Amino acid sequence: xxxxxxxxxxxxxxxxxxxxxxxxxxxxxxxxxxxxxxxxxxxxxxxxxxxxxxxxxxxxxxxxxxxxxxxxxxxxxxxxxxxxxxxxxxxxxxxxxxxxxxxxxxxxxxxxxxxxxxxxxxxx
Numbered sequence: 001x002x003x004x005x006x007x008x009x010x011x012x013x014x015x016x017x018x019x020x021x022x023x024x025x026x027x028x029x030x031x032x033x034x035x036x037x038x039x040x041x042x043x044x045x046x047x048x049x050x051x052x053x054x055x056x057x058x059x060x061x062x063x064x065x066x067x068x069x070x071x072x073x074x075x076x077x078x079x080x081x082x083x084x085x086x087x088x089x090x091x092x093x094x095x096x097x098x099x100x101x102x103x104x105x106x107x108x109x110x111x112x113x114x115x116x117x118x119x120x121x122x123x124x
Contacts, residue, residue: 002058015054020047030111035086037108037117076124081107081117093120 002014015023024047026032033040041047058064081104082089094100098120106114 003064014058015051017048017051020044020051023047023050033110035083035089035110037081037083037110039111078122080120082120083108083110084116084118090118090120096122098122 005012028041101119107117
């Protein structure tokens with residue numbers, strides 16, 4: 001069962017194939033994918049592939065695209081990678097108690113260009 005997270009302002013839920021068009025509309029814009037770690041999408045089929053990948057990772061208990069807490073996921077570690085240039089994200093992770101573990105050199109390719117990333121973790 002995919003975990004749901006509800007707050008006053010948000011409802012995080014599983015992404016379904018029916019969300020592919022909206023996902024494409026978002027991830028086809030260079031200004032959105034600038035720090036996303038992948039090239040901008042060119043067609044809806046790529047968005048459908050992403051949805052399928054998210055579902056596969058969840059089924060295999062490998063990943064979920066948003067953090068909802070250790071107890072809900074039966075996990076001991078939440079990790080994140082952040083482009084060095086993405087200072088707001090780095091500041092947010094540190095503010096939330098994550099520890100910067102180091103730098104992965106040329107770890108993520110964005111539009112064919114390798115980028116270094118910080119690695120952050122929060123342990124149970």
